[in-house]
Amino acid sequence: MKSLLACTVILGALAAQARIINVSDHGIAPGKDNTFALNRLLESIGNESGVTLNFPKGTYDFHQDNAAEVYRAVSNHDNGLKRIIFPLFDHKDITIEGNGSLFLMHGRVVPFTLERASGITLKNFSIDWEQSFHAELKCIERDIAKQSAVFECDETLYPNKIDNGMLMFDRMGQWDPIGANMVWDKDTHAPIYNTDRYAVQGWKPNKVSKPGKNKIKLEKCFKKEPPPVGSTLVVYGVHPTSRLCPAIHITNSKNVKIENVTVHDAGGMGLIVERTENIELDGMKVTSNSQRVVSTRADATHFIGCKGLIKVENCVFEHMLDDAINVHGAYVPVVEYLGNNQFLCNISHFQQWGLIFAEPGDRIALMDRSTVLPVSETTVTDIKILNEHRFVLTVAGVPEKLPEIMSVENLTWNPDLEFRNNIVRENRARSILVTTKGKVIIENNYLSSQMHGILIEGDNNKWYESGAVQDVMIRNNEFVNPGYARDNRYPLLASPLFTKDQRMGEGRYHRNITFENNTVRSFNGHLVEARSVDGLKILNNKLIYSDDYPKAEEGETIELEYCNNVEISGNSASGFDHPITIKTEDTENLTIGKNKGFTAKK
Known part of the structure; x- marks a missing residue:
């Protein structure tokens, strides 16, 4: 009581x-x-x-x-x-x-x-x-021979003008040129297949005019040919307004x-x-x-x-103009070792300036940028912010020998990810990007994007998005037509991104990735591409031919390079009239079981 x-x-x-x-x-x-x-x-x-x-x-x-x-x-x-x-x-x-x-x-x-x-x-x-940050122009006429097209564009929704021969759009008080752009399909409501073919090149088309109210005519400015009638040209400007x-x-x-x-x-x-x-x-x-x-x-x-x-x-x-989800940390390049356990660091990508990289008590890794592999772990004892670009990092200890070119990575701030029962479709770029050392579960999702379905990368040269994964489970998902950008795209790509000056190190970069019980409806026959992975399982997946897009045969179905401890078993392919192949290079401890419809290349 x-x-x-x-x-x-x-x-x-x-x-x-x-x-x-x-x-x-x-x-x-x-x-x-x-x-x-x-x-x-x-x-x-x-x-x-x-x-x-x-x-x-x-x-x-x-x-x-x-x-x-x-x-x-x-x-x-x-x-x-x-x-x-x-x-x-x-x-x-x-x-x-x-x-x-x-x-x-x-x-x-x-x-x-x-x-x-x-x-x-x-x-x-x-x-x-009320007013969007991009503009949409519907193609109502095109002349392939003359390389011209007429677009319908509601000037109330997307204010625009021609200024000194350049088509400009009002982005809430600032006038911007066309800038970045791509064409969307009226039937799929997604980026059109092989969309680069129809892109407008350059900020200033060779000739632009207004043949009538809410109409814009562009001439001789398309990469290959004008967009199909009924498609929508989406223009979204340039930095820093986009x-x-x-x-x-x-x-x-x-x-x-x-x-x-x-x-x-x-x-x-x-x-x-x-x-x-x-x-x-x-x-x-x-x-x-x-x-x-x-x-x-x-x-x-x-x-x-x-x-x-x-x-x-x-x-x-x-319908996004980029990915559905991206989970990552940051690689911050070291400009100079100052002695006394201090590093002068530079946040390199301009859209990461101002990032809080670490605080005292955080565990970090010192990285060799030539191989994108860690050489030592230590703890942050102090951080002094100089400006948005640079800071001085003081750590508890450093090894006797340091790499010639270095980065630092925060090990404390790495989340787990559970991505379940979601729908990703009709967007530019990828469905999922994930580079975290936490436990990752991606299951029971519908994924249909213009580029790779799932990208597990690690980038120490462009966006500086860390880091190497350690425990990723991808299961029971449905992938539909991944890669309709037309390029060589995969439901799963796991590989660090290297510059021409970077190379594979003595150890593998990613670890423990399982891709199992997924259904892939594909026009190109791609399944998995992986580099520098230790512990990769590709099990019991169904690869089914889709005729939603033109048939493509570029690339291997499964392509592995410099991997270790790999098992490929129980997968099946149906409906394809070209070879469904497994290609491996410099890969150790590989087990290939029964895979219906697959051929292993030597």
């Missing part, structure tokens, strides 16, 4: 602590700019925890004029002053309940920024912009949940998360709205330098 009474008292106390705020009581309502009122409400909450901001269902407008402005370094985006609609800084146990509402943005704003936040839940709302405004940016936080949130557009990524511990996505969607072909300018979701668990379930990611 006493125990029951005690529980009742505790539950009552918790209920008393929780507070539900109806935002309409604070002047926040559909049909007006709510930015100022929202910021005042968030300020009034202060450090109070256990608060739910309840938005009655409706369309809520947020303009940039009264938004809080803060200089922000945003990984894989362009740094600068950001105007933020929901600045959730240092908040704890706050829930934003949308009840199915649309949060409609106006101008260059970042809808949500979480900094040093804990226990935040975002749920049941959509994010969109990655300024992610929809949700989370840094230095923990225990975040995003539930039934839809992102229709963003001037960057749908979600970018940095140095955060434990985040769960359940029922999140990144998808275009009914007026557009394309959704976000870049990745649907992206995680850099996180730890704990990243859990992604029951989500739909489609």
